Amino acid sequence: MTRVAPVEVGAGIYRSSATAAAPRPRRPRLTEGRVVFALCLLSYTAVALWFWRAAAIPVDAVSRVANAYYVVFSRDPHLAAVGFVWSPLPSLVLIPALPLKAVAPALTRDALVAVLSSAVFMAGTVAVCNDILRRFGVGRAATIGLTVALAVHPMILVYGGNGMSEGGFLFLLAVAIRAFVRWLVEGKAERLVAVGVSLSLAYATRYEAVAPAVAVPAVVAAASWCRGRGRATGRWSTACTDAVLVALPVVLSVAGWALASRVIVGQWLATFSSEYGNSAQVAAALRGIEAATGDTLPARLAYGLRQSLGLAPLAPLLLLLAAAVGIRRRDPRVLAPAAVLLPVLAFDNVALLTGTSFGWLRFQITVVPLAVLLGGAALARRAAPVPAARAAPAPGGVGDGSGPMWWLRTHRRAVATAAVIVAVALAVPIAAVTLRTPRLAREESGWPPAAGARREASLVRLNTRVAQEIDDLALPDGAVLTDSAYSFAIILASRHPRQFVITSDRDFRQTLRDPRGHQVRYLLVSAKGAADAVRGAYQYVDFFGPGLPGARVWTDELGAGWWTLVPVEGLD
Amino acid sequence: MTTLDDAAVDRRADALAESIDGLRNRWPRHCAQVVLSRAQRIGLAAVVVLSTPALVCWTTLVLQVVIAAVTVLYAAVIAFRIVLIWAAGRHEHRIRVTDEEARAVPDAELPVYTVLVPAYREPDVIGLLLEQLTALEYPVSRLDIKLLLEADDRETIAAARAAGPGPHVEIVLVPPAPPRTKPKACNYGLQFARGELVTIYDAEDRPEPLQLRRAVVALRRLGPSVVCLQAELGYFNSGQNRITRWFTIDYATWFRSLLPGLAALRMPIPLGGTSNHFRTEALREVGAWDPFNVTEDADLGIRLARLGHRVGVLDSVTLEEANSDFINWVKQRSRWYKGYLVTWLVHMRTPRTTARQLGWRGLVCLNLFVGGTPVTALLNIVFWGMTAVWFVARPAAVEALFLPPFYYLGMVCLVFGNAVVAYLNVLAVRRIDRPDLLGAALLSPVYWAMMSVAAAKAVLQLVLDPSYWEKTTHGLHLARRTP
Structure with missing residues (x-):
């Protein structure tokens, strides 16, 4: 049997940890x-x-908040809604703070x-x-x-x-x-x-x-x-x-x-x-x-x-x-x-x-x-x-040499x-x-207030506007089908997050196959999302979707974002 | 007028009566002679009567509720275990007495120490035992060793007499009377104890020589509120085979982490079978051991806490023989589990009184530690079985039993709970500096399967024969050496 001797290095340094076990005065130090x-x-x-x-x-940070947000405030709140593409902890640690949005809406909205x-x-x-x-x-x-x-x-x-x-x-x-x-x-x-x-x-x-x-x-x-x-x-x-x-x-x-x-x-x-x-x-x-x-x-x-x-x-x-x-x-x-x-x-x-x-x-x-x-x-x-200053002789004192x-x-x-x-x-x-x-x-x-920041800010304004206008339609729960991998910022900015059917909802796949049967009234699609599941399923919306009666298109002033809201009614 | 012999006979009869009925007379509700109190019987009957039709009408719902409750219990037991180990790791909670301190007490100031050694059908190990006891560093004049042998166990008595014990060793013959349990023998011996302090060793024990002196110093240091010290138990044959290796890890976790954790959280400590050192007076006062409980030690720990006494964990090791044979191991383990269940039932007879006496901490310990240990051991096999069935056949019936939140919780318990407990075993191995047990620690799940078998047997026996003492055979390490 071996007995492992801990290395004695720095044994004297650990004053802080050594005193931890001893009783300490109560006052906050x-x-x-x-x-x-x-x-x-x-x-x-x-x-x-x-x-x-x-x-x-940055959008990655916003998306992380959104992943935590879905766990609590989505139409289908469940832990797995945090998603599996990104590591979960950065989102999970935010969850306890989310209810504070009642006091400070900016916590989640922004x-x-x-x-x-x-x-x-x-x-x-x-x-x-x-x-x-x-x-x-x-x-x-x-x-x-x-x-x-x-x-x-x-x-x-x-x-x-x-x-x-x-x-x-x-x-x-x-x-x-x-x-x-x-x-x-x-x-x-x-x-x-x-x-x-x-x-x-x-x-x-x-x-x-x-x-x-x-x-x-x-x-x-x-x-x-x-x-x-x-x-x-x-x-x-x-x-x-x-x-x-x-x-x-x-x-x-x-x-x-x-x-x-x-x-x-x-x-x-x-x-x-x-x-x-x-x-x-x-x-x-x-x-x-x-x-x-x-x-x-x-x-x-x-x-x-x-x-x-x-x-x-x-x-x-x-x-x-x-x-x-x-x-x-x-x-x-x-x-x-x-x-x-x-x-x-x-x-x-x-x-x-x-x-x-x-x-x-x-x-x-x-x-x-x-x-x-x-x-x-x-x-x-x-x-x-050992304080070096104390050990060293004072300048000009007794020394055994001089010079640099x-x-x-x-x-x-x-x-x-x-x-x-x-x-x-x-x-x-x-x-x-x-x-x-x-x-x-x-x-x-x-990021310093240059072109990049302006671009981000313009996106934020766009997302807020989209969320607001969809909120103004006063839709019931589950009326808007969207791929939250792209539309997360809109969901965060919306006052009524439950109106969206999102990727983490357990009925997302079925709803995507038959939106009308699941009481979906609008599709919200991104113009640029290469992997947007909703856009992928209804590719033709890009072409004639914007022209449908009741459809809406939003773009930001710099052309970085582009959203289309397509009524399901007109898809047939 | 009675003769001296008559007086001795009367004294023995009184002692026997006291050893059987002492606790029942003093604290009738603390005695396990009747396992279920009337209220518990009525409650159980009511549950059965009400749940049977419910089970028939709403099978899935009832099973869902049961599985949900069991999953929560399971998670709580695992969480509690982690908390205990964490609490034990933060500071030293075992009471340490150095060799110098232990030897510093002059012989004249040492109290008379009674050592009770119950033995039944142990002719092979009795000689070794006496050797071990002479190794104790304690003045012979202040030792009062009592070998408690059953009067009809002629072989052991002969072996003990042949070993030629010194004048400080008294062979006490326990009159044959039911229940034939170790606690009854101990109670009987306690009637004749002369010591101010008293301890128990099993026949195959090898206590660390300074243990009695350490206990004296520690009890003096801690003051009268602490009436008992539990020393650590370890094994001298831990390397004998796979089972003894697992058993060693088990004990290492129990005595190095779980019991110190309970001490750290100021919770009651279920005592372990031997090497518990009592103040004799207090032990008599609480009614000593319950002769009808097969884990009288654990029960006594809870009773001490209920009656307002404290128990400490002493840093001194007694080596025992680890059970090396599977059947023998299952017998011993099932007795422990049965005893834990009985102890839990006894102390939950009057839940409100118990809660008042123990406080919430004590109640948590009683339910999650004493009740939870055998129950989770049993449930392991049920849930593993269900998981296996689900993976192989994927029957919808199994899926329907788990409501989503409890399904996730159950999954966390299955994957993380088991892994965490195995991990803590690795930590225990490292703490006791026995890295050779690493493989055994990583293979702990196999050991848990064995525990499940023992738990199933325990539950069965709890129903059929609650006070039956399943005898553990000792000296298996000797048999191997001398074929």
């Missing part, structure tokens, strides 16, 4: 973590409100709830990273410097406020890293449960999490093996057990989601096989994607590198530095951020290289916390931090700290430039 969270939440909420006011919330949730998650991400830095024992100045470099990084600011799933994803990855670091230090099996559960939730947020789900158990097994004592069989089985503890929740998450998808919509992995899924979308947009990323391997490689280095220019250097420090000190903690975040980055870049990805800039976002945490790992201390070399030696720590902070913080201005480069930041460069 203003801890560093809480201050970080509150400040970030405030800032990201401001960004979120800007996105809302500018009507610039998808405000999405941007607010991303502000909460991103603030959580920064707070957890701050905690990890403190666990690394990098010293107060470095903790603050690196935390600020993360918090004000343009990519983090933007995705902290735009309602996309990156906030939640980074948060869960950060929680996994923290649990991983704690396991490396304490050796308690419960920490591995936390790593596994965080990764499984991360998978339920974005499917890129399969990459760390493969890598982390392997790294855990290796670390477990290395720290084990005794006979090889015992060490091997301990390593396997540790790996299983991490891997099993993710396996369950993947299998459970696939099984639910198979049982309910008949497809194991709808995001790849569905006509609405990622693969279909990439295939449809391939020409546009290749125009930006290039269509050869070297071109795509260069594109991916330019994107990731544009967000964290010195990340490779920091990786080498942190690895060197870790190896020299036999400190395994650097493994945690590397094993969790590098695989995500690798996964997204392999997808880019193989032409199965849109190659959006946001797919490189993990490089941002990675660079910060690697900076932290490079400065990590073994023992309880002496100064460097005595202030080595401070110099190293400053250098690392600068290396990490360099990302902020460079990323600001990257985000304004349309070729690299194809989505983000359009």
